[in-house]
Amino acid sequence: MGMSQPIRVTVWNEFRHEQSDAHIRAVYPEGIHRAIAEYLEDQPGFSVQTATLDEPEHGLTEDVLAETDVLIWWGHQAHAAVEDEIVDRVHARVLDGMGLICLHSSHFSKIFKKLMGTTCNLKWRELGENERLWVVEPGHPIAAGVGQYIDIPHEEMYGEFFDIPEPDTLVFISWFPGGEVFRSGCCYHRGRGKVFYFRPGHESFPTFYQAEVRHVIANAARWAATTDGPEIVYGNVQPLEEVTVSA
């Protein structure tokens, strides 16, 4: 996809906690989805829309998904409220080439677990300690323009063991002052689609306003965007060459 065609991003958010809790609302008055979208809207090469859980079909209609190159997903307390039919629809679009970026507590979303096939469980602690994400794949496009590490002043801790399949590429490893480490930037290919899991983004901290975090999300959206690679063909096919089989 050339620069002339914008990458069509849909930022999806559960958007419940910001409405039910004044402390969360104070951090993200318009919701986490808007904090992410407002940054991407200002970057060249993106066309951005948002969708939330309580919209009809969770805002993820067939039409919306057909016109989405990258879906960004944030959820934490209402994973179970996401309809299986919509999860299946998103899953099919990923296999068909749509990129998916799962943020923070979306490790437990139905769509991420379905794509991983594991429990996606982990350790956690909410003290607001700092998080240091080390770049461990410096040549990767998601690390472009990032220093050796990103320091986030206050975050929730996630620790290993993180029950995920081994990533195709691991871009970040996080360190926390309590001693834990975590695979915090994980790339996967599923069918024609690309999936990136990025760990930061607890709802009570202003992580999605931090420049380096926003920069990584934009890099990841460019990396994960739908490409015009070959259509996948399955099933019984005729040989391309004349095949002679001896009796």
Ligand code: ZN
């Ligand atoms: Zn959290």
